[in-house]
Amino acid sequence: MLYNSLVGRVTYAEEQPVEWVNPIRTMRVTMDQLFGMPAHFYLGHPTIDVQHEVLFALYHEVRHALQEADDSFEVADVFLGLNLYVATHLQFEEEAMFATGYPDALSHRMGHQDLREGIHTLYEEFLNASSLEESRTVAARIAVFLYEWLENHIAKVDRVLCRYLLDHAFEG
């Protein structure tokens, strides 16, 4: 059964259908929004929306780390988290495309490859930076690169994919 990203019926391992409300979206009224995803990035596919929210949270973590606030994490750790989650999310989408026979899978995967390679190249630059100033500059470039990729990819390419996955009742 299809459901939108706000409210839906889902089934757990114990086969008890329950109403599900995305806990993230019900919290979008406070400071929490600072690390949130802008509304126009929601595509209506619960799994992909949640995973995109995590990518946005990590984008905000990079920016927060650059501010070196008391509650910032180290930029290097944020990059490790970003690398890990980018891989996790892209793999999810690629498996979803494969499972449903998505016709535009090849070009979609090429877009994913741009993100993987872009992040990898910038991360290498970050590790090889010879000064704090240089590593901060590279970190800022990673944040910009990530945001631009998310803006372009989610709003256009993933939107088409999500419509297809919903039509094919693929929830993941």
Place this chain on the structure above:
Amino acid sequence: MNVSKEGDKVLIRLPKLFGFAVRSEFKQATVGNPPGTKFQLDFHEVERMDSSALGMLLLLRETSGGVASDIVIVNSRPEIRKLLQLANFHNLFKIQ
């Protein structure tokens, strides 16, 4: 949020609203522990969490050893477990 330490284990009881507002406390509890520290995150109280909380969980994983980290999430209610599952966190954390 309540944090207690027992040997090499850190037990964190997360609050009803697990999100941006507790990131300072969460960071304090999770950073600077010796390698090999085990974390138990008790979600019993958690009714809602935001995406910054999901990001913080990932950062805890990386700051505590990445693939070698030892983090267990316990007592999460069904809607929170569903959220963790949608985010694919069941492949990155032990969820009991």
